Amino acid sequence: MRITSPSCLCPVLLCLCVVQRGLGSHHPPSARTPGRNQTRLKEGETEVHHRPKRGWIWNQFFVLEEHRGTEAQYVGKLHSNSDKGDGSVRYILTGEGAGGIFIIDEVTGDIHATKSLDRENKSHYVLHAQAIDRHTGRPLEPESEFIIKVQDINDNAPKFLSKGK
Numbered sequence: 001m002r003i004t005s006p007s008c009l010c011p012v013l014l015c016l017c018v019v020q021r022g023l024g025s026h027h028p029p030s031a032r033t034p035g036r037n038q039t040r041l042k043e044g045e046t047e048v049h050h051r052p053k054r055g056w057i058w059n060q061f062f063v064l065e066e067h068r069g070t071e072a073q074y075v076g077k078l079h080s081n082s083d084k085g086d087g088s089v090r091y092i093l094t095g096e097g098a099g100g101i102f103i104i105d106e107v108t109g110d111i112h113a114t115k116s117l118d119r120e121n122k123s124h125y126v127l128h129a130q131a132i133d134r135h136t137g138r139p140l141e142p143e144s145e146f147i148i149k150v151q152d153i154n155d156n157a158p159k160f161l162s163k164g165k
Contacts, residue, residue: 063113063150072112075102075148079109080131082140090134095127095145102127102148111148119150 063075083089093104093111102125104111125148131141 063117063148066116066118066153068116072103072114075111075113077109078104078111078129078131080141082131082133083109088134089140090132092130092132093127094130096125098127101125104129113148117150119152122150124149 063073078091078093080089080091087107090106091104091109092106093099093102098104101113101115101117102111103114126145127148128143128145130139130143132138133140
């Protein structure tokens with residue numbers, strides 16, 4: 001077959017697609033061979049892939065070193081997509097400094113630093129967060145690791161080099 005005009009090409013391709021789909025649909029689903037990253041299904045099963053959404057929402061956390069305020073320093077907020085604001089989600093914090101240096105409001109997910117930190121002693125803290133259903137005790141999100149970085153402030157007095165005359 002010789003095609004003289006490019007405009008004739010579209011109907012030909014359309015016909016080929018229809019023919020290919022028609023021929024491919026006569027094979028039973030169990031006769032399909034699994035492709036890469038697929039598994040063979042038993043007769044009568046349907047293949048459904050559900051990818052869970054990431055439920056944790058947070059920005060990077062920083063805490064200023066050598067905070068001298070009278071109240072705990074606000075670090076950030078953990079929030080799960082599963083949290084509808086009705087108090088049914090309980091936030092838990094574990095890891096370096098959890099419960100001592102860092103505390104979390106179990107209802108709101110707000111994290112505070114209760115002590116003054118020095119970046120020269122420790123530059124960051126690795127913590128783990130979990131959101132749990134208060135009524136069932138079951139996790140709503142998988143445990144997730146995050147880092148709180150201690151922001152450096154210039155706390156050393158400047159040194160000036162003087163030139164002798």
